[in-house]
Amino acid sequence: xxxxxxxxKLSLLERSYFPAILGGLWITIxxxxxxxxxxxxxxxxxxxxxxxxxxxxxxxxxxxxxxxEHDRERCVAxxxxxxxxxxxxxxxxxxxxxxxxxWSKVEKYPEKFDIDMIRCIYCGLCEEVCxxxxxxxxxxxxxxxxxxxxxxxxxxxxxxxxxxxxxLVHKWNEKK
Amino acid sequence: xxxxxxWVFSVLMLxxxxxxxxxxxxxxxxxxxxxxxxxxxxxxxxxxxFFIGVIQVLVYAGAVMVLFLFIIMLLDLKAETRRRLNIxxxxxxxxxxxxxxxxxxxxxxxLPTSADHFPALARTGYSDAYDIGMTLFSDFNLPFQxxxxxxxxxxxxxxxxxxxxxx
Amino acid sequence: MPSLxxxxxxxxxxxxxxxxxxxxILGVVLTMVAYSVWAERKVSAFIQDxxxxxxxxxxxxxxxxxxxxxxxxxxxxxPGGVNKFFFSIAPSLAMIPAILVLAxxxxxxxxxxxxxxxxxLDIGVLWVFAVSSLGVYGIVLAGWASNSKYxxxxxxxxxxxxxxxxxxxxxxxxxxxMITGTLNLGxxxxxxxxxxxxxxxxxxxxxxxxxxxxxxxxxxxxxxLGQTLLWIPMMVSFVIFMIAMFAETNRVxxxxxxxxxxxxxxxxxxxxxxxxxxxxxxxYAAMIAGAGVIVTLFLGxxxxxxxxxxxxGWFWGLVNIGTxxxxxxxxxxxxxxxxxxxxxxxxxxxxxxxxxxxFEVALVNxxxxxxxxxxxxx
Numbered sequence: 001x002x003x004x005x006x007x008x009k010l011s012l013l014e015r016s017y018f019p020a021i022l023g024g025l026w027i028t029i030x031x032x033x034x035x036x037x038x039x040x041x042x043x044x045x046x047x048x049x050x051x052x053x054x055x056x057x058x059x060x061x062x063x064x065x066x067x068x069e070h071d072r073e074r075c076v077a078x079x080x081x082x083x084x085x086x087x088x089x090x091x092x093x094x095x096x097x098x099x100x101x102x103w104s105k106v107e108k109y110p111e112k113f114d115i116d117m118i119r120c121i122y123c124g125l126c127e128e129v130c131x132x133x134x135x136x137x138x139x140x141x142x143x144x145x146x147x148x149x150x151x152x153x154x155x156x157x158x159x160x161x162x163x164x165x166x167x168l169v170h171k172w173n174e175k176k
Numbered sequence: 177x178x179x180x181x182x183w184v185f186s187v188l189m190l191x192x193x194x195x196x197x198x199x200x201x202x203x204x205x206x207x208x209x210x211x212x213x214x215x216x217x218x219x220x221x222x223x224x225x226f227f228i229g230v231i232q233v234l235v236y237a238g239a240v241m242v243l244f245l246f247i248i249m250l251l252d253l254k255a256e257t258r259r260r261l262n263i264x265x266x267x268x269x270x271x272x273x274x275x276x277x278x279x280x281x282x283x284x285x286x287l288p289t290s291a292d293h294f295p296a297l298a299r300t301g302y303s304d305a306y307d308i309g310m311t312l313f314s315d316f317n318l319p320f321q322x323x324x325x326x327x328x329x330x331x332x333x334x335x336x337x338x339x340x341x342x343x
Numbered sequence: 344m345p346s347l348x349x350x351x352x353x354x355x356x357x358x359x360x361x362x363x364x365x366x367x368i369l370g371v372v373l374t375m376v377a378y379s380v381w382a383e384r385k386v387s388a389f390i391q392d393x394x395x396x397x398x399x400x401x402x403x404x405x406x407x408x409x410x411x412x413x414x415x416x417x418x419x420x421x422p423g424g425v426n427k428f429f430f431s432i433a434p435s436l437a438m439i440p441a442i443l444v445l446a447x448x449x450x451x452x453x454x455x456x457x458x459x460x461x462x463x464l465d466i467g468v469l470w471v472f473a474v475s476s477l478g479v480y481g482i483v484l485a486g487w488a489s490n491s492k493y494x495x496x497x498x499x500x501x502x503x504x505x506x507x508x509x510x511x512x513x514x515x516x517x518x519x520x521m522i523t524g525t526l527n528l529g530x531x532x533x534x535x536x537x538x539x540x541x542x543x544x545x546x547x548x549x550x551x552x553x554x555x556x557x558x559x560x561x562x563x564x565x566x567x568l569g570q571t572l573l574w575i576p577m578m579v580s581f582v583i584f585m586i587a588m589f590a591e592t593n594r595v596x597x598x599x600x601x602x603x604x605x606x607x608x609x610x611x612x613x614x615x616x617x618x619x620x621x622x623x624x625x626x627y628a629a630m631i632a633g634a635g636v637i638v639t640l641f642l643g644x645x646x647x648x649x650x651x652x653x654x655x656g657w658f659w660g661l662v663n664i665g666t667x668x669x670x671x672x673x674x675x676x677x678x679x680x681x682x683x684x685x686x687x688x689x690x691x692x693x694x695x696x697x698x699x700x701x702f703e704v705a706l707v708n709x710x711x712x713x714x715x716x717x718x719x720x721x
Contacts, residue, residue, distance in 0.1 A: 021685065028390045028684040035389035042394055203429070203487060210480070230469040238476025239506060242483065246502045249487045249495070303465035305526050 055139055060124050062140040063115055064162030065155065066133075068170065072103055073159070074134035077110040081126035081135055089119035090126065106172055113155040117143045133168045181222050189215035202248045206241060213237040227305045364461050368445055371668070376627045377407035379675055383627075386679040411620070419616040422489070429488035434614070434621035437481025441628035443474045448635045449529045451645050451664035454657055459645070459664060460529055467528035468520070471636055472513055475591060478629060479505040482593075482600055482610045485622070489613040497609030500690060501593065501600035507697035508590035508597075514705035515583035518576050518712035519640055532644030539570060540643035541577045572719070576712040581641045583701050583708070588633045590697070593626060595682040599690055634674035635667075642670050 013019060034040045044051070067073055077094035095111030097104050126135050140161055145151040153161070192215065195208035213236045220229030312320050381396065381403065388395025396403030421430065447467040451459030464470055479502055486498020519541060520526055523534040535541060590597040601609030611622045638644060645663040688696065 024684045025680065028680060031392055032386065032389045032680070035392060040392050042392065045394075203426075203484075207429075207480075207484070226464060226466045227469070230466050230473045233473040234469060234476060238473055238479075239509065242476075242479055242502050242506055245480075245483055245487075246499065246506075249483070249499065303526065305466055305469075 052139070059139050059141075060122050060137040062117065062122070062138060062143050062153070062161060063120065063124075063126055063135055063158075064138045064140075065113060065158040066136055066162040066165035066168075067159065068168050069164060069166055070170075070173075071164075072172070073109065074132050074168070075110050075113065076106050076132050076134070077108040077113075078131065080129045080131065084125045084129045086123060086125065087119040087121050089116045089121075090114070091116075103172060110155065113158060115153045115158065117145075117151045117153055118148060133165075136162060136165065138162060178222055182219065185215045185218040185222070188212075189219065202251070203245065206245050206248055209244075210237050210241045213241070225304060227303075227308055360457050361461060364457075364459070365446075368450065368461065369442070372442070372445055372628065372631055373624075375631055375668075375671075375675075376624050377411065379627045379631065379679075380410070380623070381407050382675070383679050383682075386676070387683045390680075390683045414617055414620040417616040419618060422491070422613050424490045425613065426488040426490065429484045430613075431618070433481050433485035433488060434618040434625070435481070436484060437478060438621045438625035438628060440474045440478040440481075441625050441632050444471050444629075444632035445635065447471060447528055448632070448639055449532050449644055450635070450667045452660060454660035454664070458529070459660070463529055464527065466526045468516060468526050468531075468640070471528075471632075472509070475629070475632070476505070476509055478625075481622070481625065485614070486600075486610040489610075491613055493606040493608070494610045494612045497600040497602075497606050497612070501610060504590055504593075504597065504599060504693060504697075507694060508587045508701075511583055511697060511701035511705050512587040512591055514702070514709065515580045515587060516640060517705075517709050518580050521709070521712050521716060522573060522577075528639050528644075532639060532646060535643040536646040540646070541641040542574075542581050572715045573712070576708050576715065577641070579704065579708045579711075581637075583705050584641070585637060587697075587701060588637060589678070589681070590693070592629045592633050592678075594630065594678055596685040596688050597693060598687060599693060602687060630675060630678055631671060634671045634678065637674055638667065638670040642674075644670075 031040070035042075065073070065075055077092055079092050079094065082088075082090045082092045091112070091114045092110050093112035094108050097107055097109050122137065124137050127137050138161060143151070189212050192208045192211040196205045196212065199205045199208060213232060217229040217232040217237070220226075220232060384406075385395040385403070387393075396406040399405045399409045421427065446461045447464050447470050449458070449460040449463075453459055482501040483498040486494040486496070486501070489495070519531065522541075523531045525531060525534075589595075593600050600606075601611070603609075606612070611619055614622060645667040647663075647666045
């Protein structure tokens with residue numbers, strides 16, 4: 001059932017708008033002077049102040065490749081991340097490890113590993129799908145560049161961002 | 177100096193007045209008319225008639241022509257701009273204009289007062305707004321009042337005619 | 344020294360002092376225009392609990408320069424289908440009238456005996472209204488020449504709004520002329536120097552007062568019956584004039600020609616680069632000119648109680664000029680303050696307010712003033 005809302009009956013003074021206008025002006029000038037004398041708490045000044053120290057461990061920033069404490073690059077170029085990546089940001093060119101390499105039984109390594117950060121949506125599926133614990137989303141969120149080419153992270157850049165990750169499973173190590 | 181200004185502004189005024197008729201696009205015509213009014217106001221100012229010059233700008237260029245422009249812009253101008261120049265109408269217009277100029281020169285020449293030289297108006301020491309006010313309210317008080325009533329009547333008429341429903 | 348004598352001949356003296364005054368005033372006002380944009384951003388930020396521009400220079404003070412450079416370097420794009428001629432001249436038509444108004448404003452008393460007004464016209468106020476009424480052409484032509492719906496609506500709104508509010512603007516100052524008996528802005532200011540400001544008539548009046556005080560240096564201040572009675576219509580005039588000035592300069596709450604939420608950018612939607620900048624700066628120049636007119640007509644122009652005028656030495660002349668611009672700045676702050684407080688009127692409300700309220704009140708106010716003046720003279 002429709003209900004009829006009665007409009008409030010305004011007095012002459014209220015209909016002249018002046019009390020409301022003066023009230024509004026009073027509120028805004030209060031805010032103005034509070035800000036002028038620094039009594040208002042304002043937002044963070046971004047490039048100088050950052051939340052980085054308060055960032056949680058599980059923060060999903062830019063995807064990176066990691067090495068373990070034996071300085072082995074963990075990626076085995078299985079290309080699972082390349083397949084699962086929803087925006088198809090990852091391009092991998094697998095290469096064969098030479099026979100004299102300490103880790104030659106792994107057989108494959110990424111010759112090229114590019115992540116196009118213009119495409120990346122920071123979903124974390126690559127990290128989830130990786131069977132080798134080689135790709136992780138770390139805390140870098142300010143990925144900028146002046147050209148499209150600059151926004152493609154190649155292998156060196158990914159390792160530089162990723163660094164060394166401790167406490168991973170070492171399934172390729174020699175059995176004791 | 178004043179003579180140069182006189183010629184500059186009168187040529188500007190006449191040229192833009194001719195442009196009002198010659199332009200096919202009504203907005204161009206209206207803006208030419210504004211320019212013509214401004215030049216006319218400048219002519220008044222060179223005659224020391226500041227008040228009339230400024231009123232010319234304020235009323236005609238500033239208010240009346242804005243309303244004109246307002247109406248013109250709401251029209252569909254495409255049909256107007258496509259219209260060709262009609263030779264017969266042009267010839268007729270020029271003939272009427274020529275006849276009018278001849279007539280007015282004859283009339284002015286035949287007037288006895290036109291041969292006299294008018295002395296320049298004496299300076300009263302007040303501003304010309306003051307002089308106009310004094311003239312209006314002393315010598316021409318009755319016509320002034322009549323015009324006031326006339327305007328009031330026309331205002332009431334417009335309000336009456338533009339009511340939504342006439343019962 | 345013959346060369347100096349040449350400069351002191353009356354006509355030549357007039358020419359070069361006028362040129363100098365024009366240049367200085369133009370420089371000062373254009374700087375004020377640039378910085379009122381900065382002030383707008385800063386005040387709006389402070390009112391909304393933000394910080395505002397603070398990157399370019401200390402507290403963002405070089406921001407106007409950066410903005411200007413940015414606008415100059417942008418592409419001056421002309422959309423297809425526009426009327427090129429009117430499209431190009433419209434921005435200038437919006438800017439020029441605002442600056443022409445400054446020609447008659449007395450921005451100081453006198454400096455070294457030179458009166459601080461560029462053109463001391465007897466019909467100064469009418470000049471202000473005539474020139475500012477031409478300002479609407481820039482907006483209307485911009486809207487029409489853009490050949491686009493939203494700018495067109497902006498232009499149409501602007502023309503009807505300006506026509507409506509010019510009436511109340513003109514009628515509301517008639518009482519001021521009736522009291523001062525002149526249209527000359529300099530003389531209006533001089534009247535306020537002698538009899539107190541229009542909105543605060545309590546200075547420099549001796550004899551027959553209701554209240555009277557004398558200070559050490561012999562100046563009198565107080566109130567008498569006439570001033571107190573005339574103060575009522577003057578306040579009404581002041582309020583109407585102020586509000587009509589908001590409408591005339593397209594400021595919130597009457598910024599319907601550019602109403603961002605309804606008309607994209609209003610009349611300047613299709614403009615970019617320096618042409619857009621001219622509209623933008625023209626609006627602020629009009630605001631400064633309007634503030635100057637308000638100050639001159641109602642707030643005593645360059646006068647300040649107990650401060651002598653420029654005939655007492657160049658120092659006081661400079662103080663007077665400073666006073667004028669300080670008052671203008673205060674009015675501009677009020678304009679900004681109102682903009683970030685009030686919502687926009689609907690178009691029918693705007694028209695109703697102009698025609699049903701201000702027009703009538705201004706007319707009644709004229710009769711009221713005439714009655715009071717007749718009573719005081721009898």
